[in-house]
Amino acid sequence: MSESDTNETDALIEEIITELGLRNNKPTVSKFQKYIDKVGLEKQDILNLYNEDKEKEDYANDFMKEMGLKGKNTRIEIMKIIDMVGYSREKIKTAYLRATITERIHHD
Numbered sequence: 001m002s003e004s005d006t007n008e009t010d011a012l013i014e015e016i017i018t019e020l021g022l023r024n025n026k027p028t029v030s031k032f033q034k035y036i037d038k039v040g041l042e043k044q045d046i047l048n049l050y051n052e053d054k055e056k057e058d059y060a061n062d063f064m065k066e067m068g069l070k071g072k073n074t075r076i077e078i079m080k081i082i083d084m085v086g087y088s089r090e091k092i093k094t095a096y097l098r099a100t101i102t103e104r105i106h107h108d
Contacts, residue, residue, distance in 0.1 A: 009036055016046060056082050063092060 013032045017024050031053075032046065039045035060078040064070065066089075069078075078096060085091040097104075 008041065009033070012036070012041055012043065012046075016043065016050075020050070059087060063089065067093070067096075 013029055013036070014024065016032060017028060022028050032050070035046045035049045039049060056079050057075065060075050060082060063078055064075060077099065078092060081092050081095045081099070085095050
């Protein structure tokens with residue numbers, strides 16, 4: 001990637017972050033850099049990916065609240081499960097319980 005491409009990418013990321021009212025920090029910039037790597041410098045495609053991820057994160061948060069779960073790692077795990085099984089709460093619950101079965105088994 002040339003310096004002009006890097007400058008163009010950085011400018012686009014800055015523009016999108018400002019437009020959405022997000023904090024301009026390393027994790028946010030890194031997330032948008034991954035979107036650009038996937039879809040290129042097309043602003044609308046980047047915004048679509050961001051909105052999909054935001055929707056998935058909100059759904060995972062609602063699911064966690066319903067199940068009484070907390071934590072960033074749990075949210076990330078549930079988001080990965082949503083990628084695999086879709087937005088069906090029963091399927092997510094089953095997949096999550098299967099994924100965490102070793103954590104819930106207590107031996108005396």
